Amino acid sequence: MSSNALHVPVMLQRCLDMLAPALARPGAVVVDCTLGLGGHSEALLRTFPEARLVALDRDPAALELSGERLAPYGDRATLVHAVYDELPEVLARLGVPRVQGILFDLGVSSMQLDEAERGFAYAQDAPLDMRMDQTTGISAAEVLNTYPPGELVRILRTYGEEKFARKIVDAVVRERAKEPFRNSARLVELIRAALPQAAKRTGGNPAKRTFQALRIEVNGELAVLERAIPAAVAALAVGGRIAVLSYHSLEDRLVKHVLGAGAESTAPPGLPIVPERYQPRLKLLTRGAELPTEQEIAENRRAAPARLRGAERIREEATP
Secondary structure, X not given: OOHHHHOOOOOHHHHHHHHHHHHOOOOXXXXXXXXXXXXHHHHHHHHOOOOEEEEXXXXXXXXXXXXXXXXXXXXXXXXXXXXHHHHHHHHHHHOOOOEEEEEEEOOOOHHXXXXXXXXXXXXXXXXXXXXXXXXXXXOHHHHHHHOOHHHHHHHHHHHHOOOOHHHHHHHHHHHHHHOOOOEHHHHHHHHHHHOXXXXXXXXXXXXXHHHHHHHHHHHOHHHHHHHHHHHHHHHEEEEEEEEEEEOOHHHHHHHHHHHHHHOOOOOOOOOOOOOHHHOOOEEEOOOOOEOOOHHHHHHOHHHOOOEEEEEEEOOOOOOO
């Protein structure tokens, strides 16, 4: 399977343009926190020939494919099997105190969606796995079959923003008592049967929100992201830039909060002069979240939900 054939990087040129001022200088280090099939990483190496890449992914299969794709760049590319909240430890091991650029392309990768046996895609019958790293953790089937009903309702409401979480979970609990869930088609069929007719006529596949919720729970995505974005900001050198692509409101809200907080003064109200230690650490590079163009969406439907936010590090942390 060719990684080039499978992967169309989302908002690629805009990401490159956003990071360019920080990466043009010799010796710059850029981190791709979500390597996937390597489309963004390859473009970064090609566009910034003086830069060094550190790329992280929790999926061993993605690392293998991307390793082949990025092999021509030799030791300019360092690929690491890690979850992106492990960025501080990875940089410490590599002896890299600060970096000039960081990119996150959140959510599920093209490879994970396209390989039916991974269980991410509700349009194909497959084992209910959904682990980004299949060497560790519990599967979506285990979540469905073992979690208490109240916890399943919470997951569907919180991570999937599913209004009919209770109806779906009631049906899951009835069905799992007869036979444990193993494959996606049975779950999709159950969701279709559980939802009111009006809910099935809008918003695409009715299983979409449940599958999103299970995927986030299985991979701990929001908890990981909550740790990862502040850690990434802390790893930026002054003048360094971060770009984050999100694909649903929960991710985007978290990114917006962290970057927005960094771009605000922390001074107590009423100070006539704001001391340096209270000044913003970040300058926002986007007015709100930037969206893909209509042309890009027409060429790559997976770009449709993308939201891009970016910031530049303008000041060091205040010393105690």
